[in-house]
Amino acid sequence: MRVTKTELEGCFILEPKVFEDDRGYFMESYNSEMFNDIIGRKVTFVQDNQAFSTIGVARGLHYQIGEYAQAKLVRVIQGKVLDVAVDVRKDSVTFGKHIAVELSAENKKQLFVPRGFAHGYVVLSKTAEFFYKCDNLYNKNAEGGIIYNDRSLNIDWILPHDDLIISEKDLVLPSLENASL
């Protein structure tokens, strides 16, 4: 497993060891002992999510508030996305900063997004299957979000703005300044 620390405390890029042979490949996409060693604490994932999207779909930026906050281990099973994690931990020295990383079936990269981050992604391939583990259950009443084109975040979503496909719900999300964190 190759581990890359990012400039956002607790947010890591993981690249599992891939065993290739003439049949194809095998990898352990998640191993709790190895993962907890990397993160430096016990993380218990309780919910797996999977989403299919077509090119240009941008989901996010989402988080769950307070005790319902979710850490996420995200990866792409088919296609390619630009994945974005924004530090919205009020006491963080990198508050409002983000990282953006290309996750794809090809590069098999994973991103660990800690609790206290807003998360989103845009699909860069014709289609993409997005899979992620969460360490807290979904709670509709605890959903929070930040508008994808918040000027203070200045996220480059790669695709032209007019090519983005965004849900009605996400189009009315608040700016970071006005978000309930």
Ligand SMILES: Cc1cn([C@H]2C[C@H](O)[C@@H](COP(=O)(O)OP(=O)(O)O[C@H]3O[C@H](C)C(=O)[C@H](O)[C@H]3O)O2)c(=O)[nH]c1=O
């Ligand atoms: C997230 C979630 C949603 N739902 C239901 C609620 C809606 O009826 C439907 C679609 O939900 P939504 O439009 O919020 O799905 P996304 O836009 O992909 O939301 C996700 O987008 C970004 C990228 C994230 O990181 C979050 O995990 C999550 O907010 O699934 C559930 O039943 N359970 C869940 O855990």
